[in-house]
Amino acid sequence: MASYDLNAFDRRFEAISIVGAIEQQGPYSLNVGFWLRDPNQYIQWPKLVTSNPRQDFLWEHSCFEIFIGVHGEDFYREINLSPSQAWQAYQFEEYRYPEDMPPKAAYDIELNQLKRTHYGMNVSINLAEFMLQHKLSWSNLYLGLSAVMKTSQGDHYYAMQHSSPNADFHNKRDWLHQF
Template sequence: MLQLHRHPDFPSPQGFTLSVDWWLAAEDRLTIAYHITDPSNRILWPAPAQGRSDGLWQHTCFEAFVGSTLGPAYAEFNLAPSGAWAAYAFDDYRAGMRDFPVSADPQIAGAAGRWTATIPLAGLDALLGPAPWRLAITAVIEATDGAKSYWSLAHPPGKPDFHHPDCFAARLG
């Protein structure tokens, strides 16, 4: 299990921690387990929703970025605890953004202490080339007072930017 690190410019509620495990499951599926400690119950959880939806990162949302080791292309997956999700492909750093067609809807399930996201990876090799790939695991956490904190395995200098190559701190495949 690895800790996600809060961006230093955006405080989080006292005692809050976020860690992750991930593994590749059968049939090219990435599973990420997000483990959350929130002793003050300060996280604002979104209302239930389903299906593809944009703007999920504006509220509590779990994210994964999978990038090529051969070039700048990457895919972004957003999974809200509400059940809504989004998937995008990029040709380069924040360039060429478009919906990424998934073979099945990404899924998220759980409760306040543990959320498990399952992301279909079929079709990524056409975008990224063969595995291994670079992996960034991130989260936006919105508190009940509206404050947001930004979490990642690694952060680049400056403002939070999950698309930045420095966030791709793990390998997949």
């Protein structure tokens, strides 16, 4: 299991810390955990839902995100995970394209399990259809972890690294996990 400290885009904001952990499970399953430390309870949490529905615009509230890139390819996937336990996966042909809002849903990624925990979030994702359709192995993939935190202190953006002048989770240079 690999773990990463997610850095706030506003480096002066140190009230909340987030660690993301990635673990390959089996030939096509991925487990990702997000651990939060919010001692002042600044985070504004969405209300829990049941049955893990697919919903759009989750990033408008507190939300965790996983980006899946493919070495040598422009296309990628974005997975949004809400602490409400709703989720969605999107497909992009290249950097933020197509520009539809909401983006085009990706049905080649399935959810095994998503749950909010006492420490944050945990998700198990089935990548079988995505990997088989594109003839991918784990070594072809790289991942980015990020989070949008709606807080009583404003919105804060967390990622493995921020190399753009603005918070930009779609910047592949910031997707650091390699298999």
